[in-house]
Amino acid sequence: MFSTSSIVALGVFGGLCIILPVGAAVIFKIKNKDVPFSPFFIGAVVFFIFALTLEQLLHTVMLPIVSGRPVLYIIYGAFAAGLFEETGRLAAYKTVMKKCADPRSAVLYGLGHGGCEAAMITGVTMILFCIWLSMANSMGLDNFISFYSGGIDGVAELMRIQMEQLTDYSFGNGIVALLERLGAITFHTALSVIMFGVLRGKMSRYPLCVLIHAIGDVPAVMYQTGIISLPLSYVFTYIIIALTVWFAVRVYRKMK
Secondary structure (H helix, E strand, O other), X not given: OOOHHHHHHHHHHHHHHHHHHHHHHHXXXXXXXXXXXXXXXXHHHHHXXXXXXXXXXXXXXXXXXXXXXXXXXXXXHHHHHHHHHHHHHHHHHHOOOOXXXXXXXXXXXXXXXXXXXXXXXXXXXXXXXXXXXXXXXXXXXXXXXXXXXXXXXXXXXXXXXXXXXXXXXXXXXXXXXXXXXXXXXXXXXXXXXXXXHHHHOOOOHHHXXXXXXXXXXXXXXXXXOOOOOHHHHHHHHHHHHHHHHHHHHHHHHHHO
């Protein structure tokens, strides 16, 4: 049986990962009524296309090649995300947002980009697990897995592993997941502001943003390969986010 606190934590923090970025965008729009809201939706759509679709297609080819090779895995893992997401950002700015002269549009784009990531990768997943655990409590874990795996052994084993890992899921785990997503949203918003310079002829911002994005992903990839611990990866990541925000604020003030 899964505890009520674990189920509630998954539901609450999964919902917050969806609600908070949308709420932040709405509040920003209310305070900046002359700025169109469309960049928020553009950012979300571009993330879905470039990160959740195109990048994943490349992963199916590249991950089997770089797996087991830590250095190659770190380089690929960091730069794949940087190239796809920043290329998507560049494409959006040069096409559907080419007439946006106000840097505040970049803030809304970043909230849409980071918000879609938070919602699709963390929010929806946590809510799905919340539903799974509730149903498993009602049906019994074995019956639930047997029914929803379709009798496929590999699927059943994967479901069991995923669900058993959530046995002791706590509000503390939820807070960590939420802070991680908020950090990512902040990072994407800062990068969106920096990249906005391409609309003013500063094409050097594109490779710069790819590099910053890649550096920002290095700690997480190093943790995945077992090189550094999870707490240390968070420390490095938030240092990089803080420096990126500092630079983005300087860029934003110059563009206003």
